[in-house]
Amino acid sequence: MFKTKTKLIQENKVYSRPAVGTAILLLGFALLLLSIVLAISVGAAKIQFLTVWNAVINYDPTREADRIIMSLRLPRELGAAIVGAAFAVSGAIMQGMTRNPLADPGLLGLNAGASLALACVFAFNTEANYLTVMILSFIGAGIGAVLVFGLGSMSRGGLTPIRITLAGAAVSALLSSLGEGIALYFKLSQDLAFWTAGGVSGTNWAQLKIIVPVVLVGIIVAVMFSRQLTILSFGEEVARGLGQRTLFTKIVLMIVVLILAGAAVSLVGAIAFVGLMVPHIVRFLVGTDYRWIIPCSAIFGSVLMVLADTFARTVNAPYETPVGAVVAMIGVPFFLYLARKGGRKLS
Amino acid sequence: MMNARQIKRIRVTTIAAILLLIAVFIISVATGFASLTPSELFRTIMGQGTPRENLILFEFRLPRIIVAILAGMGLAVSGAILQSITKNPLSDPGILGINAGAGLMVVVYIMFFTVETTSFLYVLPLFALFGGMLTAFVIYIMSYIKGEGVEPTRLVLVGVGLAAALYGATLTLSTRLDMEDYSFMANWMAGRIWGDDWTFVLSLLPWILLLIPYTMFKSNVLNTLNLHENVSVGVGVNVSRERISLIMISVALASASVAVSGGIGFVGLMAPHIARSLVGPRHQVFLPVAALVGGILLLAADTIGRVVLDPSGIPAGIIVTIIGAPYFMYLLARKN
Numbered sequence: 166m167f168k169t170k171t172k173l174i175q176e177n178k179v180y181s182r183p184a185v186g187t188a189i190l191l192l193g194f195a196l197l198l199l200s201i202v203l204a205i206s207v208g209a210a211k212i213q214f215l216t217v218w219n220a221v222i223n224y225d226p227t228r229e230a231d232r233i234i235m236s237l238r239l240p241r242e243l244g245a246a247i248v249g250a251a252f253a254v255s256g257a258i259m260q261g262m263t264r265n266p267l268a269d270p271g272l273l274g275l276n277a278g279a280s281l282a283l284a285c286v287f288a289f290n291t292e293a294n295y296l297t298v299m300i301l302s303f304i305g306a307g308i309g310a311v312l313v314f315g316l317g318s319m320s321r322g323g324l325t326p327i328r329i330t331l332a333g334a335a336v337s338a339l340l341s342s343l344g345e346g347i348a349l350y351f352k353l354s355q356d357l358a359f360w361t362a363g364g365v366s367g368t369n370w371a372q373l374k375i376i377v378p379v380v381l382v383g384i385i386v387a388v389m390f391s392r393q394l395t396i397l398s399f400g401e402e403v404a405r406g407l408g409q410r411t412l413f414t415k416i417v418l419m420i421v422v423l424i425l426a427g428a429a430v431s432l433v434g435a436i437a438f439v440g441l442m443v444p445h446i447v448r449f450l451v452g453t454d455y456r457w458i459i460p461c462s463a464i465f466g467s468v469l470m471v472l473a474d475t476f477a478r479t480v481n482a483p484y485e486t487p488v489g490a491v492v493a494m495i496g497v498p499f500f501l502y503l504a505r506k507g508g509r510k511l512s
Numbered sequence: 513m514m515n516a517r518q519i520k521r522i523r524v525t526t527i528a529a530i531l532l533l534i535a536v537f538i539i540s541v542a543t544g545f546a547s548l549t550p551s552e553l554f555r556t557i558m559g560q561g562t563p564r565e566n567l568i569l570f571e572f573r574l575p576r577i578i579v580a581i582l583a584g585m586g587l588a589v590s591g592a593i594l595q596s597i598t599k600n601p602l603s604d605p606g607i608l609g610i611n612a613g614a615g616l617m618v619v620v621y622i623m624f625f626t627v628e629t630t631s632f633l634y635v636l637p638l639f640a641l642f643g644g645m646l647t648a649f650v651i652y653i654m655s656y657i658k659g660e661g662v663e664p665t666r667l668v669l670v671g672v673g674l675a676a677a678l679y680g681a682t683l684t685l686s687t688r689l690d691m692e693d694y695s696f697m698a699n700w701m702a703g704r705i706w707g708d709d710w711t712f713v714l715s716l717l718p719w720i721l722l723l724i725p726y727t728m729f730k731s732n733v734l735n736t737l738n739l740h741e742n743v744s745v746g747v748g749v750n751v752s753r754e755r756i757s758l759i760m761i762s763v764a765l766a767s768a769s770v771a772v773s774g775g776i777g778f779v780g781l782m783a784p785h786i787a788r789s790l791v792g793p794r795h796q797v798f799l800p801v802a803a804l805v806g807g808i809l810l811l812a813a814d815t816i817g818r819v820v821l822d823p824s825g826i827p828a829g830i831i832v833t834i835i836g837a838p839y840f841m842y843l844l845a846r847k848n
Binding site: 266272312316319328330331332334335336338339342343345346349350437438441481486487489490491492493494497501505 | 657669672681781830838840
């Protein structure tokens, strides 16, 4: 603990590739716009690129194509983008904070907690508006997180990756089973399945008005704390040695994670894997500096979700394929490659 | 190797587990629609029941109870083998994606063949077995690196990833099913014990009767595999051959159980942990206790699920988690 700051930093080298990061951010943003336009133009009603552009710039409610774009497709794609960013950033924060390559809101009980909250909303107060639904999702995610981290830290030996994943598996199983049980008991599993498996298909502007600011604020706070997160990812002792108030940083970051995961689940249900996969891919590309990882994860998550949703909509038309299924299938080959190559290094 | 206190503890635990299983059995027969009181049950077992009592016990209750116990035992032993071989407390056929692989094949079967013919009962477990084996094979290949062996973190990563993909594929395929098949599928995935007929008992029994005793016979191998790889090699165990054959047994047990009982994930994770905390890690005593705990858990869960929401019931897979997870969490918090 008497080492100097520079020495500590040298020992835990941050390697980052700012050039790659910048390229990802710029290209990623262009790709996101492109994929949203593509997503809007394909589907049951085929729409020309130019019409999409026209509808956004110069909306005319008398044209049918414009109405489809503005009331169905655009909110849906924006919903997918915002949810993808939220899941990816919350996963990135959790992986950095817990130094656990397996961490993601799905594995650590947050998604399950939020889903349980959703089930309760449907069971006890079907009249709830979206804001209430979202706030209850935050609380549900919070309960999941408190259980997992409480359980992980109560045991001797501290929060090792395997221990916390074990706690996460148990808590997730418990909360999602309770949710499923409630859904079955009140005979609303179909409503709930519609809400969750339907993905972003039902997204409307009223929901977007609430979720977009919430997620944006979450991501901005995450970016503001990304330097602290990088230091935290070296380990608690190093961070303290560097004079960081680790408890404060952890609490802030945890709240951000809860808000992002809760908001995302309240819109699309518990989609595992975006939060687990995207940060791995991004870290592989840009290095270990969270000032790059967080924004790149947001962009990457958005693109992934938009493309996955488009695929889900078109692959088996007219049926909607669950978007979570598509995400898993797209991501798995690359993820398996990474797990094999870097499973040890990352832990 | 064991002192008198330990032996006593093992004896007490085993007897308590058997008594508990009997108690759950009696409760299961005594509850729900068309139930038998303990005295009626006794009379019926003694061969002096009325036709109605005989019908209830032998045609309705008993097959389902036996399926629940057998499937619980199969899943528990399967989980115990995986945990010992991978030296990873997280291993269980559900988490590692073996159940998901078996489930995918179940959906494929439902899509291409009819559910009505009787051959279905025997062919379905084989399909599930094929799916489970294939998944296990892929996971093993993906997580084995020469010179390093199977590293736990990587194994879990690969397993979780593959489970998600298989689950996704299953969901995607299931959207093409018609309503009736879809609801069968949904219930199967939630872990409803749907095999409540003597034919299911017959289709599951050979797997359990052959493979669990064989696993017990391999107790010493499991004891050594649970230690460091070098130790196993040192005492003359052909590590890779034993490991592969035991994994195949574990997969077979899980797949056969899952085929008739549905996607029940938590028993395989939990029962071995509970058993180990009760009698310690020696497989000679730990495996039978794990099997008993698994049978008790699944039967209790199915009974509760059957009674809670008459007449359709809540799937045993859900109940087993709601009962088991808190205890599992307690163990996790208490143990080092």
